[in-house]
Amino acid sequence: MYCRSCGNQLNEGQAFCDKCGVRADGADGPGPQHVIHLREKSEGIAAVLSFLWAGVGQLYLGKTGRGLLLLFFYILLTVIAIVVAFRMWDMGNVLDLWIMSILLSAVLLALRIWNTYDAYKLAKEYNDHLRSHGKRPW
Secondary structure (H helix, E strand, O other), X not given: OEOOOOOOEOOOOOOEOOOOOOEOOXXXXXXXXXXXXXXXXXXXXXXXXXHHXXXXXXXXXXXXXXXXXXXXXXXXXXXHHHHXXXXXXXXXXXXXXXXXXXXXXXXXXXXXXXXXXXXXXXXXXXXXXXXXXXXXXO
């Protein structure tokens, strides 16, 4: 016979475990309960990561698909902006270059602001679900 708490070998008729002191007959109630503590995610860290680079805050929160999609989309828009700028510069079209630069910068800034808010909101949802259900939401 073995102790249900620590696994120590017990002799027949032994009332208590020599090693941990738990009753051998189980009168103390159920065995030890293991508690897993899940850590909350910081809303601030998620927002800052997403502000620094689109999608990274979502990756931090475990939303891998969303994070990679935002990361890819942001990189694609940045590459398009650079290519358009070089093409217009080569054509000597400075006014159109300024207009296009302002428009693309506004789109990238709007994406960055939305992305930062999205990461903050997802972190709050993650933490609320963790507090109420005791497990990760996704």
